[in-house]
Amino acid sequence: MDIPASRWHAAIAVRRSRRRFDFTPMEPGLVAELRSLCEEFRPFPGARSELIPGSPDKVFKGAVGPYGKIKGASASIAFIGDMTDPNVQEKVGYLGEGVILEATAMGLATCWVGGFFRPKVVSSLIEVGSDEKVLAVTPVGRAADGLAREEKIMTMFGRNHRRKSLAELITGAGRSAPDGWKKTALEAARIAPSAVNRQPWRFQVEADSITVLSAGSKIDFGISTRLDCGIAMMHVEVAALDCGLKGEWEFLEAPSVARFTVAGSG
Numbered sequence: 001m002d003i004p005a006s007r008w009h010a011a012i013a014v015r016r017s018r019r020r021f022d023f024t025p026m027e028p029g030l031v032a033e034l035r036s037l038c039e040e041f042r043p044f045p046g047a048r049s050e051l052i053p054g055s056p057d058k059v060f061k062g063a064v065g066p067y068g069k070i071k072g073a074s075a076s077i078a079f080i081g082d083m084t085d086p087n088v089q090e091k092v093g094y095l096g097e098g099v100i101l102e103a104t105a106m107g108l109a110t111c112w113v114g115g116f117f118r119p120k121v122v123s124s125l126i127e128v129g130s131d132e133k134v135l136a137v138t139p140v141g142r143a144a145d146g147l148a149r150e151e152k153i154m155t156m157f158g159r160n161h162r163r164k165s166l167a168e169l170i171t172g173a174g175r176s177a178p179d180g181w182k183k184t185a186l187e188a189a190r191i192a193p194s195a196v197n198r199q200p201w202r203f204q205v206e207a208d209s210i211t212v213l214s215a216g217s218k219i220d221f222g223i224s225t226r227l228d229c230g231i232a233m234m235h236v237e238v239a240a241l242d243c244g245l246k247g248e249w250e251f252l253e254a255p256s257v258a259r260f261t262v263a264g265s266g
């Protein structure tokens with residue numbers, strides 16, 4: 001499946017984590033669309049997603065951690081990686097964010113959940129191979145109208161949606177105001193979601209490439225920063241494609257994650 005660049009670029013601007021849903025079942029047509037999205041969007045071997053129809057209330061843990069429990073969604077999607085792949089975290093982040101952006105474009109609400117779900121419940125609902133691990137799950141459905149008071153408290157009245165400036169995120173020689181496709185791509189990456197909004201990605205900018213680096217290896221709630229970096233990779237590529245530029249990813253050794261080089265740059 002090709003990335004629908006302008007559709008997902010528009011979704012990047014409006015996506016927000018939602019944790020309260022309206023308790024109504026999703027229309028069968030939407031369920032079928034989500035199922036084929038999960039089957040068809042497989043950009044890398046070793047990373048896949050699977051739709052789990054039905055209320056996921058048992059999948060998510062209760063009021064522990066910073067956010068409280070996710071309630072009222074009509075389905076969930078598991079993001080699964082092959083743990084023998086050295087780049088599994090970034091591949092699952094990249095793949096999962098594609099699924100999240102398409103769900104957003106379909107008018108559905110989502111929330112990456114990397115810490116507060118029950119892997120055993122997920123494995124009782126779907127097939128998970130012996131080398132595989134469920135790295136995250138998202139609820140999916142229609143968000144409850146507005147932001148309920150409870151949900152505002154869970155996001156600390158929006159503080160969890162704030163982002164660092166580009167100046168704080170760009171490292172190395174290309175720091176001085178990037179322009180053209182690179183500016184658009186970095187802006188898209190800057191507003192990507194990350195676990196506990198830690199924004200661990202940094203970007204090195206060269207003439208025809210953007211390198212994504214991880215600012216640390218801190219593992220909050222068991223969630224790798226490389227998973228967040230994979231999400232930022234997806235935002236970089238969607239924005240570049242929407243500027244008319246195709247590119248290739250090359251995976252790199254830690255603390256670098258991957259370099260995106262636009263085609264035809266030699």
Ligand SMILES: Cc1cc2nc3c(=O)[nH]c(=O)nc-3n(C[C@H](O)[C@H](O)[C@H](O)COP(=O)(O)O)c2cc1C
Nearest residue numbers: 016017067112113114115116160193194195196197
């Ligand atoms: C990999 C990952 C794991 C996350 N885990 C959780 C979680 O366990 N529970 C939760 O409520 N939110 C979780 N979030 C959502 C983040 O808190 C949220 O993306 C961040 O605060 C930014 O807010 P926004 O998504 O509304 O832009 C996670 C996000 C990511 C990317």
